Amino acid sequence: MNKMLTEQDFIFKNNSEDMPEKGSFTWKTPSNIALVKYWGKRDPQLPENPSISFTLDACFTMTTLEFNKSSLVQDDKEINFDVFFEDEKKDDFKPKIQRFFQRIKQYVPFITDYDFVIRSRNSFPHSSGIASSASGMSALALCIMSLEKELSENMTETFFHKKSSFLARLGSGSASRSIDGELVVWGNHNDIQGSNDLYGIKFPSIIHDNFKNYHDTILLVDKGEKQVSSTVGHDLMHGHPFAEKRFEQAHQNLSELNEILQNGDLKKFINIVESEALTLHAMMLTSNPYFILMKPNTLSIINKIWEFRAQTNSNICFTLDAGANVHVLYPESEKKLVNNFIVSELIKYCQNNHYICDRVGLGAKQFE
Ligand code: DP6
Numbered sequence: 001m002n003k004m005l006t007e008q009d010f011i012f013k014n015n016s017e018d019m020p021e022k023g024s025f026t027w028k029t030p031s032n033i034a035l036v037k038y039w040g041k042r043d044p045q046l047p048e049n050p051s052i053s054f055t056l057d058a059c060f061t062m063t064t065l066e067f068n069k070s071s072l073v074q075d076d077k078e079i080n081f082d083v084f085f086e087d088e089k090k091d092d093f094k095p096k097i098q099r100f101f102q103r104i105k106q107y108v109p110f111i112t113d114y115d116f117v118i119r120s121r122n123s124f125p126h127s128s129g130i131a132s133s134a135s136g137m138s139a140l141a142l143c144i145m146s147l148e149k150e151l152s153e154n155m156t157e158t159f160f161h162k163k164s165s166f167l168a169r170l171g172s173g174s175a176s177r178s179i180d181g182e183l184v185v186w187g188n189h190n191d192i193q194g195s196n197d198l199y200g201i202k203f204p205s206i207i208h209d210n211f212k213n214y215h216d217t218i219l220l221v222d223k224g225e226k227q228v229s230s231t232v233g234h235d236l237m238h239g240h241p242f243a244e245k246r247f248e249q250a251h252q253n254l255s256e257l258n259e260i261l262q263n264g265d266l267k268k269f270i271n272i273v274e275s276e277a278l279t280l281h282a283m284m285l286t287s288n289p290y291f292i293l294m295k296p297n298t299l300s301i302i303n304k305i306w307e308f309r310a311q312t313n314s315n316i317c318f319t320l321d322a323g324a325n326v327h328v329l330y331p332e333s334e335k336k337l338v339n340n341f342i343v344s345e346l347i348k349y350c351q352n353n354h355y356i357c358d359r360v361g362l363g364a365k366q367f368e
Contacts, residue, residue, distance in 0.1 A: 004196050010107045010163050014152050019113060024066040025146035029139040029364040031059035031130060032177045032184065033216055033319060033327050035273050036254045037280045040237030040247065044103070045170050046197045048237065049250035050187030052257060053177045054214060054329075057361030059124045061135035065143030066117040078102075081116035086126070100137065100171040107167065108144055110151060124356060129223050129323045131230070137171030138164070138178035142364055164364075165199035173234075176200040181363035183207060183261065189254050208264030213332040213359055217342055220354040221297045222324035228284070228291045230322045236287035246283060250276075266331065270309075270317040273329065277320040284322075295324040297349040302326070304345055314338060 032053040040048035070080060079101040083093045097118070101111060118140065124130050145164045149155050161179055169176035169186070176199055177184040183203035189195045193204050237243050253272050260268050284291050298320070305318050305328065316330045316338050328346070330338040347353050 004194060005159075005162055005166075005198070007107075007198065010166050010198075012108055012110065012148060012152075018151070019069065019110065020067075020147075020150055022066075022068040023150075024064055025143045026062065026064040026367040027139045027142040027146070027364055028060050028062045028367060029135045029142060029178050030181070030361050031056045031061075031124075031132070031135045032174065033321065033329075034174065034177070035276060035319065036250055036257060037276050038173050038186065039234060039280055039283055040240075040243060041173055041234045045173055047173060047187040048243070049247040050185060050189040050192070050195060050254050051174075051177070051250070052183060052185045052203065052254060053174070054183060054216065054360045055178065055181040055363055056216060056358045058356060058358040059122075059130060059135065059218070061120055061122050061132060061139045062367075063118060063120045063136070063139035063143060065140065065147070066119070067114040067147060068116075070113055070115045077112060079105075079111055079114075079116065081118060083118045084120070086121045087119075097140070100140070103170045104141075104144070104167050107163075108148055110148070111144065114147075125223070125354075128220050128354070128356075129226070129325045130218065130220075130356075131174070131321060131323075133172035133230075134174040134178045137175035138168040138364060141165075141168035141171060141175070142179065142366070146366065162199050162201075165201075169199060179364050182360045183211075185254075189251060189258075191255050191258050203261065205258070205262050207261055210264035210266055210331055210333075211261055211269075211360075215328075215330050215332065215335060215338070216358045216360070217328045217330075217339075218356040218358060219301060219326040219328060219342075219346055219350050220352075220356070221301070221326060221350060222295050223351050223354070226293060226323055228293065228322075233284060233287075233291075233322055236289075237283065240283065240287050242283065242286060246279065249279065266315040270315060273319050274317050277318060280322070281320060293323050294320070298324045298326055301328075301346055301349050304349075308341055308345070312337065314341075316341070 034053040038051035165176045165179045180202040184200040186200035
């Protein structure tokens with residue numbers, strides 16, 4: 001059953017008398033790569049159009065949340081926490097996390113009763129240009145939901161997943177798609193039952209075998225910090241001359257992709273996925289102020305992929321996120337052919353020849 005929940009349903013109602021004194025939870029959550037892109041949002045962190053992503057496997061964040069009953073009792077206090085990333089204390093991570101806590105507090109009021117220590121690490125290098133907000137925020141949301149579960153009897157698994165995605169969304173939109181695998185839809189779409197703006201849902205139809213175990217080799221073209229953050233980019237969609245058409249197009253593309261994912265049409269898949277990637281960057285090129293996140297090597301790789309596809313009729317394609325790195329997507333059946341091509345023709349465009357072999361994954365996992 002895919003009952004749609006509302007914001008009201010996510011407000012924690014139990015009076016927490018039996019609150020655990022202290023403890024910890026650990027979650028490993030994946031990154032994801034969007035096929036139809038989320039670009040443009042409104043308050044509170046709601047998408048202007050629906051998006052869909054492959055959940056990844058090798059790119060993940062592992063987060064432990066340690067909680068200790070706070071000795072301070074205050075009504076409207078900031079949450080007291082420390083954050084460590086790869087064993088190093090990171091005070092510069094705190095403002096974003098504090099903002100997240102403040103946003104979710106009305107849904108998980110018990111967090112004000114605790115002091116926290118957050119310990120996090122990524123499987124991918126921090127400076128790889130791979131956004132860690134999706135996996136990072138979803139990991140934290142899941143840890144908080146594990147705590148809520150301790151305080152609420154009979155919480156269903158479905159509710160746990162939906163509320164985790166709901167909280168993760170309030171930290172970073174794409175994080176709402178990093179709870180489940182293998183394909184997740186976030187944002188209301190007429191053809192996809194249960195889809196809504198508040199949280200991500202597992203793609204509800206049967207996925208064609210062609211898309212099982214799909215590969216994503218991430219070519220790290222530029223590992224530097226992005227010049228323009230996603231948050232600023234989203235904001236530039238307000239008053240963007242092409243915004244309305246773009247949001248309509250995303251609906252249309254998701255309608256088509258919904259069919260394709262079920263019927264296995266790889267050629268049509270390629271067409272939509274590449275068009276979405278280029279449209280995302282076209283929005284950046286045409287916003288005011290305009291900006292370019294692709295690098296010359298991004299374009300060289302794209303051209304090489306097109307050449308290779310024309311020569312071999314392979315189903316290789318690319319997508320991009322908000323940066324210069326290229327995600328090379330291909331079916332399991334072409335693993336050998338495409339890997340050889342990547343190693344011999346594409347790696348040279350990567351910074352220090354670095355790339356990450358990833359594939360579609362099953363979603364977040366709790367560790368004892
Ligand atoms: C281009 O989720 O990083 O990767 O909600 O402001 O945290 P915030 O933005 P974020 O945006 C992701 C944009 C994208 C496309 C996508 O993942 O759908």
